[in-house]
Amino acid sequence: FFSTMESVLRLFIDDLVPEMKGRPDVKLQRNEMNVLELHGVVDIRHATRLNIAVHRFLRESGEQQVSRKHLRIVVPKVRLGDVTTERERQVLAQHTENPDHLDPETIIDMPEWNADFVRASDRRSRAHIKPRYAQDDDATVDAVAAFVAEHCRRANGIVVHTGAGISAAAGIATYREGHDKSIAVSAALPTFAHYALVALARMGAVDYVCSQNVDGLHRRSGLPADKLSELHGNSYIETCGCCAPPMEFVRPYDVYSNKRPDPRYWGRYVQGPDGRRAIEANTDLTENERRSGIHHITGRACPRSGGALRDSVIHFGENLPTHALEEASRRARAAPLNLVIGSSLLVRPASKLPFAGAGPVAIVAMSCTGSDTAALKCGGVLLRASADAVMERVVRHLGLERFANRPELMDVLHGRVRQRDQAVLQSDGDVPYDGGADGGVVPEALLTGAPSAMAMDVSAPLLQLRQTHEPTRDGQHRWSLSLETVEGHADALQCVKSVSFNLHPTFTPSVYDVRQPPFRVGPFIGWGTFNVKVVVDMGPDTPEICTKFPLTFECSEKVLPVATAA
Structure with a gap:
């Protein structure tokens, strides 16, 4: 045998x-x-x-x-002098502090698989070399995509870790290509890979996304806030620490670059008594600002508390947001697969997150990363390909035939992002960003026919949740949500003692306890969708029912059955 x-x-x-x-x-x-x-x-x-x-x-x-x-x-070995110029050897020696890199006779790992070449090609340094890229063939791309898709079908869904490479198709240059070849972040729109992750999150194939990017494209593509850790912040979001819980406000522009001409709050750098740079401001500095010496004051005031708003971008020398890092680590540990897209995995602690769990690691990048061999030794895979090319194959393997990377689809999705940006602009950005089940970007019709990664156990439901919706003239949406009986089971509502509707924390109040029929909340007016947690109390002898209702602005009415028995 x-x-x-x-x-x-x-x-x-x-x-x-x-x-x-x-x-x-x-x-x-x-x-x-x-x-x-x-x-x-x-x-x-x-x-x-x-x-x-x-x-x-x-x-x-x-x-x-x-x-x-x-x-x-x-890794195959090559003679250094055969793959570099004299200047490149000088730059390599400088970045690695290894004088052997000055000798053309030195034998090294092939540049396409050599992390030293990745470090030396970082264009944030004045001295840098040309990046070395590789490209796998179509058969390998498809084999890796099938490998990823198979893990997506498992109960928990995979965790995805994204770096600058996922935004390259949007025109935002990676650190290997240089800012002189990049468009402004504010001019960029999400890529197909961004939208594909939203679709896979909607169907349960992706459990969570951990991103090192500050371009805000994950949130703008419609990925809900509770599915995302932006470890290095978001250029479009400013926060208010005076509110409890802290509020986030989304703007359709880079909040740090767009300063108010007449700021209510200001911060500036001055020379301190010891000759070092110090911060002078007309508001109290945060502990992080005092420790790092970097201020985040944008000049705008919170419309709720009146406190100073701050940008959320994390700079070198600053600590990563504790909750985002802890949640990313927790999700990565439980994932059946950790998929890395477009990251060099050279910056800690983000580079260690994909290896937190027991499952394999799949790395998709155009160049070498700092963890290639580690991923392979754990049964994982490497792929030299673009993010869009891989995600296009993954969604195809998962049966999303209508979600193909076509110009017509991208035009529709980009149009929906611009429409939502306009709604934010009309509200002057003073509507707290409430994330959303899809943020109103990816239409539900594109997901029809796709098998759900999480099969729901709903047999002969007696109750259902019904959402009604209509657009307003100013680009926002009016909606209500109610618990009612399924046709033919009118007496089922008599067993309901109370219904708790838990809205996004930006609502005041955010929890509505309804203790008699009709069990309805609303109407509310807003521009973003989110998951409403609904808890139904069926009395002391029956377990309470707890479910989530993903709001949608795609149709005038949506009905979701509620399981009344395990």
Whole structure:
């Protein structure tokens, strides 16, 4: 039996990695615990397809594990002088503080798989080199997309970690390309990959997104705030620490660059008594501002409390937001797969988050990252491809045939983003950003026919939630929500003692307890959607019903059945 399983695994490997067929580089054998082990050496360029072959073998054979403990992943070596100029060697030596990089005879890892070349190509440094990119073939792109899609179908949904590369198609240059080739953040619109993540989050395939970007494109694409940790902040959001809980206000412009000409609050840098830079302001500084020496005062005042508003961008030397980091870590630990898109994984602590869990790590980037070998050793995959190309294949594998990367679709989605931006502008941005189940950007019709990653257990429901909606003349939306009986079960409402509707915390009040029919709240007026938590008290002898209703502004009426029994 054991010999048969080893032969089957070899067939999977030979089929997906023909470069290894008939070669003795990798051997299969059983250890004393009867666990299959891979022994030998594999070229890093073949390791992704090898891991996918092992994954398919485990899925088809019922085998529990294939150990990679004795498998060594190697990067092809080259002579430094054959792949660099003299100036590039000087820059490499400067960035790495390694004088061996001055010698053209030095043997190094191939530049496309060498993290030293990634660090040295950072254009924020005056001295930098040309970035080295690679591109995988279509077969590998599709194999990795299928690998990701398979993990998306698991109960929890995957966690996605995004860096500058996901926004490259929007015209925002990465650190490897330089700001001279970038459009302004305020002129950028979300990419197909951004919208695809919203669609996958809607169907339960993506559980959470952790982003290092400050361009705000995840929120503008419609990803709800409770599905996102913006570890380095958001250029479009300013916050008020005087409110409890702290309020967020979204603007259709970069809040730090767009200062008020007549600011109520101001902050400026002056020379302190010790000769160092200090902050002078007409409002109390936060603990973070006093510690870091960086002020975030935008000049605008909170429309609720009157306190000073501050931008949310995290600069070098400042601590990451505690809640965002803790939630990102918690989600990553529980994920069946952590998918990295467009990040070099060179900045801590974000670079460690994808490896917090026990599941594999998939890395999609155009250049080498600081964790390529670590991902492969854990059974993960690497892919040299653009974010849009990969996400297009992933949504196709998940059955979202209508969500194809076409100009017509992008025009529709971009138009909806601009419409929402205009609604924010008309309100002067003084409507707290309430995130949303989809933010009103991705139409529900595009998700029809897609299998849900989380099957709902709703059998013979007696109750239902009904939302009514109509647009207002100023671009906002009027809506109400009620609990009612399903047709033919009019007596079911007699068992309901009370209904609690938990709205977004920006509402005052944010919780409505309705203790007699009709069990209805509203009408309310706003421009963003969110999940309403609904708790139904059925009396002391029956467990309460707790569910979430995702608001939508796509139609005049939406009905959601409520499970009344486990």
